[in-house]
Amino acid sequence: MQFERLEIPEVVLMTPKVFGDERGFFMETFRQSEFEQHCGAYTFVQDNHSKSKQGILRGLHYQLNQPQGKLVRVTQGEVFDVAVDMRKSSPTLGQWVGVHLSAENKQMLWVPPGFAHGFYVTSEEAEFQYKCTDYYAPGDEVSVLWSDSDLGIEWPLISSEPSLSEKDREALMLMHAPKF
Template sequence: MQYEKLAIPDVVLLTPQVFGDERGFFMETFRQSEFEKHCGNYQFVQDNHSKSAHGILRGLHYQYQQPQGKLVRVTRGEVYDVAVDMRESSPTFGQWVGALLSEENKQMLWVPPGFAHGFYVTSEEAEFQYKCTDYYAPGDEVSVAWDDPQLAISWPLKKGQAPQLSGKDAQGTSFANAPYFK
């Protein structure tokens, strides 16, 4: 597994070594000791799996009282995945990084606690899986507006059309009004 720190160094792009032949492929998707060495000492307590159609945007989400770190990957299709630094004391506070994750490149993104996270489906449909460092707490979730002008995220929207959003995400708060981590 290769671990690449992105422009926000706490966000890490993981690229597995894939062994393939005419029968298919094999790859290791997670090893605790290597993850701790490159990303930090975190334990995962919950795995999630979602399916979304082209043009759907989920996010930007985070939990404030029970922050979750997420190790995300796409097992079918392709998404543009984004992490926004919500840590007020961080030198990269308010900045974002994005990566194209797909079933072809098999890359994963480590989004540590203290970040808002979201993704936009660029393929016909996508299946998205992620490991979380804390349990989902529905009353604790914050949704930051995907199109907040202060963040100015460059989403690769299909034909420039607005994405399809959940009701919660359509009502997302501005970055300026969101609660920040210390």
């Protein structure tokens, strides 16, 4: 596994070694000891799997009192995945990093606790899987507005407006969102 720290160094892009031939492929998607060496000593307690159609944007979400670190990957299709630093003591507060994750590139992104997370589906549909370091607590979730100009996220939109949930349409501006 190759580990690459992004512009916000706590966010890590992971590229597995893929062994393939005409029969298919094999890859190791997680090894606790290597993960701890490159990302920190975290324990995963919950795995999630979602399927979304093209043009859907999910996020930017985080939990304030039960923050979740997320190790995310795409097993079908492609998404543009984004992490936003929400840590008030961080020099990168309010900054974002984004990467294309796909079934083809097989990359994974480590989004540590203290970050808002979201993704936009660029393929016809996408299946998105992720491991979490804490349990989902719906009453603790905060949403930051995907289009907040203070963030300036460069989403690769296929149409002018993504498809959003009601929660994401009513999300907070970065300046009003609680920080860690």
